[in-house]
Amino acid sequence: MIAYIARRLLSMLPVVAIVAMFVFLLLHLAPGDPAAIIAGDNATPENIAQIRKALGLDEPLWRQFLVWAGSLAHGDLGKSMFWNEPVTTLIAQRAEPTASLAFTTLSVAIVLAITMGVTAAAKPGTATDRFVMGFAVFGFSVPVFVVGYMLIFVFAIALKWLPVQGYTPIAEGVAPWLRNLVLPSVALGLAYVALIARITRATMLDVLAEDYIRTGRAKGVAARPLLLKHALKNAAVPIVTVIGIGVALLIGGVVITETVFNIPGIGRLVVDAITRRDYPIIQGVIMVFSGIYVFVNLLVDLSYTLLDPRIRY
Amino acid sequence: MTAAAELSRAGSGRVDQLRTFARRNPTIVAGAGLLVFMALVAVSASLIAGDAQFLNPSERLRGPSAVHWFGTDHLGRDVYARTVFGARISLVVGIAVAILSITSGLAIGLVAGYFRRVDAPVMRLMDGLMAIPGILLAIALVSLNRASVGIVIVAISIPEIPRVVRLVRSVVLTTREQPFIEAAIGGGSRHWKIILRHILPSTIAPLIVQATYVMASAILTEAGLSFLGAGVPPEIPTWGNMIASSRLFLASAPWTIFFPGTCLALVVLAVNLMGDGLRDRLDPRLARRM
Numbered sequence: 001m002i003a004y005i006a007r008r009l010l011s012m013l014p015v016v017a018i019v020a021m022f023v024f025l026l027l028h029l030a031p032g033d034p035a036a037i038i039a040g041d042n043a044t045p046e047n048i049a050q051i052r053k054a055l056g057l058d059e060p061l062w063r064q065f066l067v068w069a070g071s072l073a074h075g076d077l078g079k080s081m082f083w084n085e086p087v088t089t090l091i092a093q094r095a096e097p098t099a100s101l102a103f104t105t106l107s108v109a110i111v112l113a114i115t116m117g118v119t120a121a122a123k124p125g126t127a128t129d130r131f132v133m134g135f136a137v138f139g140f141s142v143p144v145f146v147v148g149y150m151l152i153f154v155f156a157i158a159l160k161w162l163p164v165q166g167y168t169p170i171a172e173g174v175a176p177w178l179r180n181l182v183l184p185s186v187a188l189g190l191a192y193v194a195l196i197a198r199i200t201r202a203t204m205l206d207v208l209a210e211d212y213i214r215t216g217r218a219k220g221v222a223a224r225p226l227l228l229k230h231a232l233k234n235a236a237v238p239i240v241t242v243i244g245i246g247v248a249l250l251i252g253g254v255v256i257t258e259t260v261f262n263i264p265g266i267g268r269l270v271v272d273a274i275t276r277r278d279y280p281i282i283q284g285v286i287m288v289f290s291g292i293y294v295f296v297n298l299l300v301d302l303s304y305t306l307l308d309p310r311i312r313y
Numbered sequence: 314m315t316a317a318a319e320l321s322r323a324g325s326g327r328v329d330q331l332r333t334f335a336r337r338n339p340t341i342v343a344g345a346g347l348l349v350f351m352a353l354v355a356v357s358a359s360l361i362a363g364d365a366q367f368l369n370p371s372e373r374l375r376g377p378s379a380v381h382w383f384g385t386d387h388l389g390r391d392v393y394a395r396t397v398f399g400a401r402i403s404l405v406v407g408i409a410v411a412i413l414s415i416t417s418g419l420a421i422g423l424v425a426g427y428f429r430r431v432d433a434p435v436m437r438l439m440d441g442l443m444a445i446p447g448i449l450l451a452i453a454l455v456s457l458n459r460a461s462v463g464i465v466i467v468a469i470s471i472p473e474i475p476r477v478v479r480l481v482r483s484v485v486l487t488t489r490e491q492p493f494i495e496a497a498i499g500g501g502s503r504h505w506k507i508i509l510r511h512i513l514p515s516t517i518a519p520l521i522v523q524a525t526y527v528m529a530s531a532i533l534t535e536a537g538l539s540f541l542g543a544g545v546p547p548e549i550p551t552w553g554n555m556i557a558s559s560r561l562f563l564a565s566a567p568w569t570i571f572f573p574g575t576c577l578a579l580v581v582l583a584v585n586l587m588g589d590g591l592r593d594r595l596d597p598r599l600a601r602r603m
Contacts, residue, residue: 018441026453137589141582143533145540145556146574149563157564252448256537260560270449274456274543282453290444 005302012294019290020072023283024065051081077284082276087284091266097167098254098265101188104181105250109189110196110243114232117200117239122227124205132197139194144253148187148260155183165262184261188253192246199242203235210234236307244300251289338594344587351580355400362394365550377568384568386559395550396572402551403532403580406466410531411524414470418477419520423508425478426485436482439475447472448534452543460546469534473527480523484516518595525588529581536577552577 035052036043043051051057056064071078077087120132156164162183168176207213208231216226258267266285273281304311335342354361369389377384383392425435442450447469454468488494489512497507538544539553547554552573559569 014437015440015444018438019444022441022445022450023453026450027457137585138582141529141585142578143536143574143581145537146570146578149556149560149570149574153563153567153570248446251446252534252537255448255452256540259541270452271541271543274452274541277456279453279457282449282456286445286449286453289446289449293446294444 001305008298008301012298015294016291017069019294020069020287021065023286023290024068027279027283028061028064072287077287078280080273080278080281082273082278082281087280090269090281091284091288094264094266094269096169096265097263098258098267100167100170100177100181101184101254101257101263101265102250104178105185105189105192108185109192112189113193113196114200114239116193116197118204118227118232120197120201121204121208122223129201132201136194136198136201139190140198142190144187144191144256145260147190148184148257151183151187152260165260167261167263167265180261180263184257184263187260188250188257191249191253195246195249196239196242200235200239203238204231207231207235233307237304237311240300240303240307244297247293247296251293338590340586341590341594344583344585344590347579347583348587351400351576351583352404354397355404358397358401362397363391365390365394365398366548367391367394376566383572384566386555386566386569387562392555392569392572395555396552396576398550399552399555399573400576400580402462402545402549403535403577406462406469406535406545407528407532407580407584409466410469410473410535411528413466414473414527414531415477415520415524417470418474419481419513419516421474422478422481423485423512423516426482427489427504427508427512432482435478439478442472443475445472447530448537451534451538452541455538455543460544462545462549465535465538465544469531469538473531477520477523477527480519481516484519485512488512488515522588522592522595525584525591529584529588532577532581532584 035048035055035057039047039051056067059067068078075088077091079085080087080090083090116132116135120129123129152164155162163180166180168180170177213226213231216230221230254265255267255270257263258265259271262268266288270282270285273279273285367390369385372381372385372389373387375381375385375389381391381393383396386392386395421435421439425432450472451465451468454471455464458464494507494511497511502510535544536551536553536556539551540557542557544553545551547558555573556570559566562569
């Protein structure tokens with residue numbers, strides 16, 4: 001097993017390397033001089049020359065890539081043009097709000113979605129089932145920022161139950177921290193819940209049609225254990241797979257949610273970098289988020305052995 | 314029987330057929346109906362709505378009224394006109410991204426699935442591309458270029474391609490093992506002929522379904538990019554741009570966000586409903602399950 005984990009960790013490397021290649025080429029194959037693009041519209045020729053020198057843009061492309069990839073391997077994502085600080089420092093400073101948002105969203109969304117999916121599959125065709133299916137299509141269609149503003153309008157402006165925007169660090173108390181995260185988590189989690197509830201229902205329906213479920217029912221296994229132990233356990237692999245794939249949805253959503261709710265996280269960092277044309281930040285955040293995505297899906301792969309003893313490596 | 318009567322009979326036969334189709338596929342009809350309505354709105358925008366850019370500072374942030382059905386925004390522009398014109402960008406981007414990513418994904422997928430030698434390298438590249446969050450890749454692509462509708466379309470299409478490639482490749486891999494392919498090879502058909510005549514047709518049904526999902530996700534991404542300021546230039550009325558420029562006025566003028574937001578959700582819902590209906594019809598194994 002440990003050998004397998006090590007092997008899988010190593011197999012992440014080519015994917016990450018290809019991501020790095022894309023991210024590198026993005027800036028260098030774009031039309032125009034990267035130095036001029038970075039310098040912006042009001043740059044003087046001296047500015048441009050300076051940036052070109054600082055970034056080593058006079059070197060051949062392959063050598064630039066090796067230099068860039070080499071520092072990447074050492075955990076160096078370059079320096080922000082605007083802040084003049086290492087990108088890793090900037091990301092680390094803003095990691096807490098994003099991690100908090102991801103944590104609350106993931107934990108609530110997964111429990112809620114699986115409950116919804118299982119309940120719907122237990123009684124297919126009923127009003128509950130139709131509600132869950134309707135919710136799944138709806139939740140997948142409403143954009144994060146529209147949900148976000150509707151939530152702010154109803155719960156923060158009209159009812160005044162929750163703060164409008166902002167973030168309170170967890171160090172200042174769990175209650176204010178949570179109060180600030182309720183609305184963003186709901187907005188961010190909606191599509192994710194819809195996705196997982198849908199796949200849970202579909203796989204549960206497949207599993208519930210199996211012979212051993214009928215056997216269990218015939219020999220008198222109570223409805224709840226039958227559903228949760230016999231069926232859900234066997235439906236786990238596809239559900240966990242979608243939980244992993246859906247993380248991409250969350251990553252995209254985080255960028256927008258943090259803008260809507262004014263949360264000073266990694267998503268905001270990248271959005272602010274757009275207008276400032278701060279490419280090292282955009283590149284760095286893409287690398288970090290892609291790395292997280294690949295890593296989460298590695299964890300999902302590894303979890304298969306725990307969920308289904310038939311799968312062995 | 315006169316020709317006219319025959320014609321009307323044939324017509325009513327067709328109406329009956331349509332009715333049966335609608336009864337059996339309510340989601341396709343509901344989704345397509347809504348989408349056709351939105352498309353008509355988009356096409357006839359200049360007929361059914363006034364000037365979307367007209368500034369009227371004395372009529373700032375007015376609520377919905379008989380003159381301004383959806384109210385006015387912080388510059389006194391008519392929200393109804395802007396929402397109607399916004400439908401154009403959403404639909405154009407959605408359809409263009411669907412066409413662009415499906416055709417390029419189809420070409421890459423056919424080649425990767427059919428020619429074993431290119432399969433592994435192409436698929437590794439696709440794995441890498443797929444690991445990059447789509448909206449971030451699009452942000453990077455848009456901010457490197459001058460913002461325009463064309464750039465936005467390309468930027469949203471690229472992250473969608475790997476999923477199409479995977480789908481096409483999996484269909485090709487199963488199809489190429491069929492005896493009729495072997496027969497075609499034995500009969501001396503050229504590779505490109507086998508691909509186009511014998512393999513391509515089996516990719517069409519799953520691709521139609523995929524195209525609707527790509528379109529839905531493209532419309533959402535375009536709105537998201539515009540909202541973040543990395544999309545269509547702000548002077549063009551799009552639903553994302555409208556919401557972005559009105560967000561400071563949420564408390565005093567919620568209609569400036571509510572109407573474009575609702576239209577956005579409705580269009581995406583229509584496309585998703587159509588996709589679900591088409592999948593149920595084209596893939597009976599999944600019908601009524603997902």
